[in-house]
Amino acid sequence: MRPGAFSVIGPRSAGFRILVVALGGVLLAGLWAAHTMESEGHHITGMNNQIVWGIPHVFAVFLIVAASGALNVASLNSVFGRVAYQPLARLSAILAIALLLGGLTILVLDLGRPDRLIVAMTYYNFRSIFAWNIILYTGFVVIAGIYVWFMMERRFQRYSKPVGFAAFAWRLTLTSGTGSIFGFLIAREAYDAAVMAPLFVAMSFAFGTAAFLITLLAVARASARPLDPDILARQARLMSIFVVVVLYFVAAFHLTNLYAAEHGGVVRFLLVDGDPYALLFWAGQVTLGSLVPLVLLWTPRLSRSPAACFVAACLIVLGGLTQLYVIIIGGQAYPLMLFPGYEVSSTFFDGETGRYSATLNEYLLAAGGIALAALIVTLTVRVLPIVPERLRLAAGDSVTART
Amino acid sequence: MxxxxxxxxxxxxxxxxxxxxxxxxxxxxxxxxxxxxxAKAPDEAVSGARRWGLLIDTSQCAESCDACVRGCNEEHGLVGKDRPATDAQWIRKLNLRHRTTGHAHSLPMLCQHCDAPPCVDVCPTGASFKRADGIVLVDKHICIGCRYCMMACPYKARSFIHETLRDQLAHAPRGKGTVESCTLCVHRVDRSGQDAVPACAEACVEEGHHAIVFGDLNDATSVIATRLRSEGAREIRADLGLNTGVRYQRMPS
Structure with a gap:
């Protein structure tokens, strides 16, 4: 076996077939849910004229943000010169593409008129950050695809570094753009903040690293290729730092809002008395999604355990979904403040907390997007030499050599 | 001789x-x-020399009256399905009560036809657009139903069509899966110009309240411009600097 060699994961096993069928089944269920939503109309979902974006958007934004972060490992190699990570760069880029396609599929299938996707691709309003994101998302898939190709094609390998740079710059822009979807919303108190862009960049690093670690552990187990504990330890350490950075930006966002009397109400709603958002924030996002993983990752005895790292990564993913639920749903649930100092009532729920209860169709659509991402990764590692035969860092650890 | x-x-x-x-x-x-x-010929471009708007005198707006809402619903065929959370509302009545003084008043809320509309800025396809004469509309043919405009509207003035529609009116086309809002009765405006009266204002007059005045904000001789000049009015969320086409009068601050 050549050191640094890549090979497909095989031969076909019963486990592989079961996995593909199961993922395909979930994907079909998601497509069926989307079809039902389009033919019946969105009234069969929990979304309404008060909460216009729901669970599909929570999962779609999570997958898109995680996609950007999943490219971390490849960037460590190409941008930051950590050639030790080179063996994992292909998987990192494939995961990034898969997550993005999964997220975009959810987003597109939730549109009121998904049949008009061609309109969105041909009519652009360049004042809209949404339109910019359409370009950023499709561009990311193309650049990451070229990146993988150049890494795998011996003749083009010398160009993979500049393409890696381009992918890195592109994904930072992409995540800033995704954060700015909310940051640019002047109408709503829970958004309208420049910090949304860097917050989403930090979230992408944390969620993407967690998604990569889960994928890596799953691939190692499925392919019976033992994972080097050194990889695990470094990824775990990196992930823990990103979790802290996310907490920092979240604290900066809420404390800045708290300082302005006009925003006291929305901070109180999200952190103290908004039901269920305050509970989700403290119990889900902060405790289970951040503090418990940090304990797992920072306890010396546990941090080298694959099981502990797997649990920590899963908790970070759950915490991330919770965080996006609080941002997206909670931010809409807080009523618009048109008349400060007044109690407002109407037949259109003015002055009331928005009510939202997701339906099965929405969860199925979201699960379908995740299944699509998992299916892309599963099939790709089966047919292309993406995964190194030895899941270990490259020889001559340049991390210590360069620093 | x-x-x-x-x-x-x-x-x-x-x-x-x-x-x-x-x-x-x-x-x-x-x-x-x-x-x-x-009026305007069907093939004639809308002129930017005009800016249509509404002046709402809240002192004339009775809390118990919703004639403007009924008038709008009837004019545009907005038939609810008894699902208040998803039924479309282009205009709604707000009842306000001051938290400390207890002072109460009522007013209609609708698309404010902003000069710098956030819904138009955020729309990825350009389906949300502002006409040269200031009327903000949705092009139902290129709206993809992303609802970003609903997130961006400070006035909660837009509705998403959540279900299949039947018996639509020719002058008010609508479509499941797209977003809609007050059109300022653009079909009447294009037919009758400055003599047009939107359905809400018409219903208000019929009810004997005269709380809603429609007109050309750019025409110094129009009733709306004259009253704005002599009596003054305010914008809702003026802090956002959107220069709304709908102004409110005699509103306690």
């Missing part, structure tokens, strides 16, 4: 009579022409 005079008088009389008939006959179409001049 004397014999010629009666003839000349008769001829003059005949001429004047004929002139009277001609003038009389032309009076009706003339009045019609005045109306047509105020």
């Amino acid at each position: 004397t014999a010629a005079t009666p003839f000349a008088d008769r001829a003059r009389r005949r001429f004047l009579k004929g002139l009277g008939v001609v003038l009389g006959a032309s009076a009706a179409p003339g009045a019609l022409l005045v109306e047509l001049a105020a």
